[in-house]
Amino acid sequence: MNVRSTRPPAPIIPTASGRAPWTLRRRLVVAVVGLLALVSLVIGVVSVAILSANLMDGLDSQLKNTADRSINLFDRPPSGVSPSASYVLNGPSQQSGTLALVYDGSTVTAGYTDQAGTIVGLTNDQVTQLVTELDTAVRNGQTSEPFSVDLGGDVGEYRVMAETARSGTLFLVGLPVSSVTGTATQLAVIIALVSLAGIVLVAFLATAIVRLALRPLQRVTETATRVSELPLDRGEVLLVERVPAADTDPRTEVGRVGSALNRMLDHVDIALETRQASENKVRQFVADASHELRTPLASIRGYSELTRRSGQDLPDDTKHAIGRIESESIRMTGLVEDLLLLARLDEGRELEREPVDLTSLLVDVVSDAHAAGRDHVWDLDLPEEPVLAAGDGPRLHQVFANLLANARVHTDPGTRVEVALATEGDRAVVTVTDDGPGIPENLRATLFERFARGDSSRFRGTGGSTGLGLAIVQAVVQAHHGEVTVDSRPGRTSFRVELPLA
Structure with a gap:
C-alpha cells in the first residue's frame, strides 16, 4: 500500500525587507493611484508656477506705474516741500503697502504704508539693506528694472525698482509680494485638497473596478485550489472540477489561463483513469493469484508433513530437504495471506466494527x-x-x-x-x-x-x-x-x- 504523500503548500517567499510580496490587485490599485497623484502633482506645480509668474508680471506693471507717478511728484513738487519718503507715500493713487526710499544727496528717508494707510518707518538695518540695493542698481545700470528684496520681520518680501528723477534725486519704490504668494498658496491648497479628494475617490473606485475585473481570475484560482485539495495519489478519483465556460474565452488573458487549466485537468483526468485501471488490474491479479496459490501451498505443506511423519527411514539429506520445503511453504503461505489481505483492503472492504x-x-x-x-x-x-x-x-x-x-x-x-x-x-x-x-x-x-x-x-x-x-x-x-x-x-x-x- 502506497503512503499518501501530502505535499506542503508552497511557501510565501518574502521580499528583501522580509515582507510578503504584493498581490496583483494591490499593485494595480497602487499604480493607478500613484499615476493620478503624480499627474495631480505636476498639474498643481505647473498651475501654481504659471499663476505666480502672471501675478508677478502684473505686480511689476503696477510697480512701474507707481514709479512713474513718483517721478511726476518729484518733477512738480509743491513749494516748500523737500523730496522724502513720506512725500512719495502720501502722493495720489498710492496703494496700501507701498514702500519708498528717497536719497536727495544728503538725507535718506524710508518707510511703507500699512493697511490703514499709516506710514511706518523702517529699521536701520532695513534702510541700510535698501540703500545697498539702490546703490548696486545704480552702479550696474539696473534702474527701471524690478527685482526682489526680502526685508524680513513684519515687512517681508517686496518687489522694488530704483529710479532717478530729473532733479537728480534717487529713490526706490516697492510693492509687497505677499499678495502674489498668498494667491499662489491659496491655489496650491485648493489643488492639493481637490487632488487628495480625487485620489481617495479614485482609490475606492479602482479597488472596486480591479476586484470586479479580477473576479474571473479568482474563479480560476478557486478551481485550481479545489483540485489541489483532492486526494489524487490513490483510489478512484472523479476529477469533475473545471473552470466555468464564461472564464475560458481565449480572447482574454484570464480566459486563456482558464482554457489552459481545463485542458490540463482533462489530461490529468485521463491519466488518473488510466492509472486507476492499471492499479485495478494489478490488484485483481494479486488477489486472484494469492487466492489460487493458497490451495497448492496447502497441498505442498500437507504432503511434506505427511512424508515427514510417515515413519519411513529416509536419508538425512532427504529429511532436511523435506523440512526446508515445509518451512518455505509455511513462509510462502504467510506471504500469500498478507498479499490477499492487502488486496482486500485496497478494494475498500469494510472490516468488522x-x-x-x-x-x-x-x-x-x-x-x-x-x-x-x-x-x-x-x-x-x-x-x-x-x-x-x-x-x-x-x-x-x-x-x-x-x-x-x-x-x-x-x-x-x-x-x-x-x-x-x-x-x-x-x-x-x-x-x-x-x-x-x-x-x-x-x-x-x-x-x-x-x-x-x-x-x-x-x-x-x-x-x-x-x-x-x-x-x-x-x-x-x-x-x-x-x-x-x-x-x-x-x-x-x-x-x-x-x-x-x-
Missing part, C-alpha cells in the same frame, strides 16, 4: 512477543480502566503483533521495548517504543511501503522478513479510520497508533 478491549489484546500480544524474543526486555504500561476501540479484533491483533515483531527482529538482543496504552480525547493511543539503533533517515519516507527493506543496523536482513509487516499495519489502521506514525532517532524509535474509541 465491534468493541475491542485493547488492554487484554495488548497483554496477549506482549506475552506472545516475550515468548518469541526472550533476549529482549518487554515492558507494558496500561491504564487502570479498560480501553475499548471500535474495530476488528484479529486485524488489530495482527497490527500490534507486526509492530512488536518488527522491534524484535530489527534490534539487537537486550533492547528494551515498551508498549503503552492511553486515551486522548476520542482516540485510543498505543505506542511501541524501543531503545534500538533507530531507523536510517533515507528509509523513513518508504517505511510503510510494501516490500520495504533495509540493510543497516536496524534492518539486519533476516530471511523471514517479507517487507509487508508495516504495510499491513498502515493499511489496517487506516481501514479503522486511524493513523500510524513513527518518530525515530539513534537510541529511540517510537511507533504511534491512534484508533477511534468504541
Whole structure:
C-alpha cells in the first residue's frame, strides 16, 4: 500500500525587507493611484508656477506705474516741500503697502504704508539693506528694472525698482509680494485638497473596478485550489472540477489561463483513469493469484508433513530437504495471506466494527512477543480502566503483533521495548517504543511501503522478513479510520497508533 504523500503548500517567499510580496490587485490599485497623484502633482506645480509668474508680471506693471507717478511728484513738487519718503507715500493713487526710499544727496528717508494707510518707518538695518540695493542698481545700470528684496520681520518680501528723477534725486519704490504668494498658496491648497479628494475617490473606485475585473481570475484560482485539495495519489478519483465556460474565452488573458487549466485537468483526468485501471488490474491479479496459490501451498505443506511423519527411514539429506520445503511453504503461505489481505483492503472492504478491549489484546500480544524474543526486555504500561476501540479484533491483533515483531527482529538482543496504552480525547493511543539503533533517515519516507527493506543496523536482513509487516499495519489502521506514525532517532524509535474509541 502506497503512503499518501501530502505535499506542503508552497511557501510565501518574502521580499528583501522580509515582507510578503504584493498581490496583483494591490499593485494595480497602487499604480493607478500613484499615476493620478503624480499627474495631480505636476498639474498643481505647473498651475501654481504659471499663476505666480502672471501675478508677478502684473505686480511689476503696477510697480512701474507707481514709479512713474513718483517721478511726476518729484518733477512738480509743491513749494516748500523737500523730496522724502513720506512725500512719495502720501502722493495720489498710492496703494496700501507701498514702500519708498528717497536719497536727495544728503538725507535718506524710508518707510511703507500699512493697511490703514499709516506710514511706518523702517529699521536701520532695513534702510541700510535698501540703500545697498539702490546703490548696486545704480552702479550696474539696473534702474527701471524690478527685482526682489526680502526685508524680513513684519515687512517681508517686496518687489522694488530704483529710479532717478530729473532733479537728480534717487529713490526706490516697492510693492509687497505677499499678495502674489498668498494667491499662489491659496491655489496650491485648493489643488492639493481637490487632488487628495480625487485620489481617495479614485482609490475606492479602482479597488472596486480591479476586484470586479479580477473576479474571473479568482474563479480560476478557486478551481485550481479545489483540485489541489483532492486526494489524487490513490483510489478512484472523479476529477469533475473545471473552470466555468464564461472564464475560458481565449480572447482574454484570464480566459486563456482558464482554457489552459481545463485542458490540463482533462489530461490529468485521463491519466488518473488510466492509472486507476492499471492499479485495478494489478490488484485483481494479486488477489486472484494469492487466492489460487493458497490451495497448492496447502497441498505442498500437507504432503511434506505427511512424508515427514510417515515413519519411513529416509536419508538425512532427504529429511532436511523435506523440512526446508515445509518451512518455505509455511513462509510462502504467510506471504500469500498478507498479499490477499492487502488486496482486500485496497478494494475498500469494510472490516468488522465491534468493541475491542485493547488492554487484554495488548497483554496477549506482549506475552506472545516475550515468548518469541526472550533476549529482549518487554515492558507494558496500561491504564487502570479498560480501553475499548471500535474495530476488528484479529486485524488489530495482527497490527500490534507486526509492530512488536518488527522491534524484535530489527534490534539487537537486550533492547528494551515498551508498549503503552492511553486515551486522548476520542482516540485510543498505543505506542511501541524501543531503545534500538533507530531507523536510517533515507528509509523513513518508504517505511510503510510494501516490500520495504533495509540493510543497516536496524534492518539486519533476516530471511523471514517479507517487507509487508508495516504495510499491513498502515493499511489496517487506516481501514479503522486511524493513523500510524513513527518518530525515530539513534537510541529511540517510537511507533504511534491512534484508533477511534468504541
